[in-house]
Amino acid sequence: MDEIALIKLNLQFFADEKTEKATPKKRDETRKKGQVPKSTDVNTSIMMLVVFLFLWMYGGSIIVSMFADMQREIFTNYLVEEVTPESVARLFLTVSTQALTAVLPLMLLAAIAGSFGSFIQVGAMFSTEPLKAKLNKLDPIKGFKRIFSARALVELSKSVLKISLVGTTVVIIIWTHLEEVMLLSQKSITDAMGVIGWLTIMMGLAVAILLMILSIPDYIYQRYDHEKQIRMSKKDIKDEHKNIEGDPRIKSKRKQKQMELAMQRMMQEIPNADVVITNPTHFAIVLKYDESKAEAPFVVAKGMDFSAQRIKKRAQEHGIPMVENRMLARALYHQTDIGQQVPADLFKAVAEVLAYVYRLKEKQSVGQNHRT
Incomplete structure (x- = not known):
């Protein structure tokens, strides 16, 4: 390969290298496709925090009410019934309905919290693009590359770190309350369930706060990684500019055609003009004075050099x-x-020129009358 070909190859490589920040158009396109910087830890931590705070405040009353209704229903109706497939099915349906009624507000609260977590990260956005089936995702070679990519290693490291910290937090909470846990067998069912529920809520809140702290660097990383993924090459930016503004050659031809049409219109108006004021070589301005069209003389045509x-x-x-x-x-x-009236500060000079032209035309008409 000779030196010129090597230089061309290097220039092509640098032109295709994605080193430039994404343009606003590219950002809008990726957003419409659902490709936005987002940390799932933010959603998870907010959902856990809201759910466990709700359980901390109202969990006891919900569980007591659910069990009280369930026990009342069982001891009042189903305990005296004969055990048949129909009675078992009714019992299962009743218990399921009561459990769903108790859990439904919690599920709705979790859904609202998750939606809020997404909103504070990406704003209001709805896109069905991520739901579309893409056959290239089934490519085993690309899948293998994704598994062993730098992004996958970062995600694996993050997962190991989160599991380690969450596990450590849970162990610390249990260890600090180990005496209460060891005495659960000596407590009544109600008291034991209360202790277990209280410890569960404490662990949930601690894990939620921990994940919220970890979500901050994760969100920063996701933004960095997103910016890296949507980078553009100089060639991409040029191509985008061409698509928006149009091919420069086509624009040049269009502009040239418009100038030609404008020149044709000017040439058609010149025969009806009164005077041409020249530089004498570089400029030419054609004026006409028509009281029915304008109060002052106006420019019919103008040009420089060749025009x-x-x-x-x-x-x-x-x-x-x-x-x-x-x-x-x-x-x-x-x-x-073209089409504008003469400025007020040039009225006097233009009036003198027009007066000279009118006198000249009058002399020419008198001379023609004498000859006839």
Whole structure:
């Protein structure tokens, strides 16, 4: 491979290397696909915190009420019934309904807490893109690469760390209350269930707070990893710019076509103009004064260099007077657009030019009358 080919290959490599931050358009596209930085630990910790706080405040009354209703129903109705498949089915349905009634508020509270955890991370968003089946996920080679990728190793390290810390927290809580745990066999069922429930709530709250603390660095990492995943190469940015703005060559042709059409319209108006003010070579401004259209003279056409030469040639073909005034030509070219009236500070200079043109036309008409 020669040196030039090697240089081209290196340039192509650096052009395709994803080193640039994602553009707002790329961010919107990835968001619509459901690809957003999000830590599941935030959702889990908020859900656990809300659920165990609810159990801490109302769990005892819910359990007592559920068991009281269940015992009342069993001892009042089902204890005296004959054991048959139908009676067992009714008993199972009753117990399930009462348990579901007791657990349903807790499930709704957990769902609301999980939704709130997602909202504070990514805002309001709804996307069905992650639910679509993608055949490339079944590719064993890509799956193998994902398993042994750097991201997978980071996730494994995070999981091991969380399990270790959570396990340590649970062991510490049990160890500090070991005497109460050892005396459970000597307590009544109600007191034993109360101690077990209290320890469970303590462990749940401690784990929730621990996960909430761990979710902060995890969320920072997820944002970093997301930014890394959506990076773009210089070529990607150029291609996106082309798609938004259009191909520069096409834009150039379109602009050239618009200029040609504008020039054609100007050329069509020149035969009806009153005067052409020139630089004499660089600028040409065509003026017309029509009281029915405007109170002051207005610009019919203007051009510079090549366009100015075309305007002057067109004016000569139709006998439009040309007046050389360098300062006025420059001022009109820079201060007015086609269709605009002459600025007030140039009224006097333009009026003198038009007066000269009108006198010239009057002399020409008188001369023609004499010859006839």
